[in-house]
Amino acid sequence: MSNLLKKSGWPGDRPLNSEEYQTLVKWNECLHSFSRLDPLVTVLDFATAVDLLHTTTRETTFQPESPGEAPIQIMGLLEAGGNHYDALWALGMHDENWPPTPRPNPLIPVVIQRLHNLPRSSAARELQYAQALTSRLLDSADDIIFSYPQRDGDRALRPSPLLQALVKTTPSEQEITIPLSVWENHQGSAPINELNDNYGPRLTSINLKGGASFFKDQSACPFRGYALHRLRADAPKTPTPGISPRIRGTLLHYALELIWKTLENSCRLHQTCDNDLTQLIDRSLQTATQKLLQYRNIEPCPLKLELQVLKLWLQEWMKLEASRPQFSVLCLEKTCELQVGELLVNLKIDRIDQSHQHKGNILIDYKSSDNSRPAQWIGPRPEEPQMLLYAAKLKSSVCGLAYGVINRDHSEFRGLARDDNILPNVGVDLKNFDFSSWEILIQQWSHELEQLAGEIQSGAATITPARGKLTCRYCPLSLLCRIDCNGELDTNLDHE
């Protein structure tokens, strides 16, 4: 290394000044330390050798001696204690730093270190040392400041408990304000271009990836729709213990599909005795489980419990089905394509029944959660446009839409229909929902869907949550859209 530097002309022939000379001496010491690695390593390639030498120099403390008395000296706490100064400022005196945490030497047994009261060997020894040093610092100058940072990243810090006896002062805002003049001058002279980033690039394909969920997210908030489906900016899923709601829902869907593939209509359901129905439910759940296990690993114990619970839910559900006016099941888990505006959307409809009495089709979407209600289909920017898309697919043949809610507390249909009593508790309900006729409602839905399709296609990404704070509450994207940067969620949206 020395030869290489000499050949490249360093440090040169001219006489060195004091600082340069001290630096050269320190450099030679570093080279000497580096050469002590000889017994430990065999042959080093040049890059590794430079890397090691770099590490050695980085770990070497060096400050050239000042020719005279320096007005300000920066030093460690240990060096500072015991001298006398005009003024002293001790920094970093927070509770996590002072007294220092013990850090016993890993190569010496801790018992021996504590027995001999070695530095960093125990909390008691560090406390004693910090108390002694603090009192020495207090005697080192007439004018002394101890300060501490208030935060380290997200963690709030407090002053060291050893400083409790001292007078606490808070610097005025003026004292801690950093002059911004350079930045302000720079900003004042720079031209500022304002960019409207409410729109991303327009969709180039008419085949919509994301299907009904893109409509749902776009309707809730254009930014959410754009970020989740165009930027793929989803948050990591939170693992849940036991069977997740998603797996439970899948098992229910599979089992109901198998049950109705066998029964086909309400007549066959009425002809099936309780015992046979229970066996059919059992068989369907078993087959559904095998299908699920082909692509999911599920712990056997919670799965067994879950199947027992689902069996009870399905028994209740089939009682409700038996109370319906006559019907036939037309389709189960039907995949289809729908054109909305200029977009082609892929859909999967859980079930379509034909009502014998009302001469029309009923759309049914199973839900194991309790949050789904027909109010979510009404008004501008509907919360759940999925059923509206299904209705748009069936057009005038649809006479009713309903969620089939199957869970621990409920086994019921929740929906809207052209006529009363199409399903238990599902009818016209003009009282609660403001629409003049079924046909007009279907038209309104088509209009809403076309508007959403247009937005999606144009790349609309405005940060306008449809129901303000409520829409944002469980959205995983608040860090990305930064709606809460100015506390907007707590103020502007409070009326929600």
Ligand code: SF4
């Ligand atoms: S947090 Fe609110 S504003 Fe931000 S993307 Fe989600 S819904 Fe939109």
